[in-house]
Amino acid sequence: MALLKVYQPLPRFPALSLSGTACELQCRHCTATYLAGMRSVATPEALLAAGRRLRERGALGALLSGGSTREGALLNLKPLAGAIQRLKAETGLLLNLHPGLLDAETAMALAGAIDFASLEIPATETAQRIFGLRATTADYRAAYERLRAAGIEVATTSVGTPTASKGRANPGWRSGAGRPGHSSEWAFVPPGAASRARC
Numbered sequence: 789m790a791l792l793k794v795y796q797p798l799p800r801f802p803a804l805s806l807s808g809t810a811c812e813l814q815c816r817h818c819t820a821t822y823l824a825g826m827r828s829v830a831t832p833e834a835l836l837a838a839g840r841r842l843r844e845r846g847a848l849g850a851l852l853s854g855g856s857t858r859e860g861a862l863l864n865l866k867p868l869a870g871a872i873q874r875l876k877a878e879t880g881l882l883l884n885l886h887p888g889l890l891d892a893e894t895a896m897a898l899a900g901a902i903d904f905a906s907l908e909i910p911a912t913e914t915a916q917r918i919f920g921l922r923a924t925t926a927d928y929r930a931a932y933e934r935l936r937a938a939g940i941e942v943a944t945t946s947v948g949t950p951t952a953s954k955g956r957a958n959p960g961w962r963s964g965a966g967r968p969g970h971s972s973e974w975a976f977v978p979p980g981a982a983s984r985a986r987c
């Protein structure tokens with residue numbers, strides 16, 4: 789039997805920004821606007837203090853998000869990986885991660901600490917024209933594989949322009965759906981409105 793768990797962000801599953809209000813990418817979605825609504829946890833001390841407070845107040849978990857590097861990775865994720873491990877060990881909070889284009893080393897450093905990752909899989913056109921990256925859909929697929937290799941569950945959102953997707957899933961990504969341990973969410977969003985929930 790399939791089990792669907794739904795978590796309401798506030799007050800018991802808030803979004804935390806690992807980069808504060810900083811974003812190197814400043815993409816066309818939000819130019820860092822949405823980071824202002826997240827609690828800043830840009831240092832190990834701030835992250836651990838926020839986690840302890842959340843635990844004391846009965847929180848279930850937290851979304852670890854933030855701005856992006858110019859290459860599309862979550863800014864500050866790599867240097868905070870050790871603190872994220874401590875956060876999990878000390879608080880037991882459910883941790884959902886917006887990883888972006890993380891590398892294999894970072895994915896492995898987060899193994900056992902992250903309960904699930906939420907990863908957008910944009911069409912190449914969207915990644916380049918809207919996010920301002922050189923990355924392609926294949927690069928996001930590689931990030932997905934790195935997360936899975938680290939034992940992290942991944943929920944994906946496919947974001948594409950009508951011209952890129954032609955009303956169907958990204959062609960290079962279709963084989964990813966239905967894998968064991970994989971949950972998938974598909975969305976097709978017009979240009980300009982795409983992925984406001986990205987960070």
Ligand code: SF4
Pocket residue numbers: 811812813814815816817818819820821822823854855856986987
């Ligand atoms: S959507 Fe993410 S990458 Fe784009 S500007 Fe906002 S914080 Fe930066």
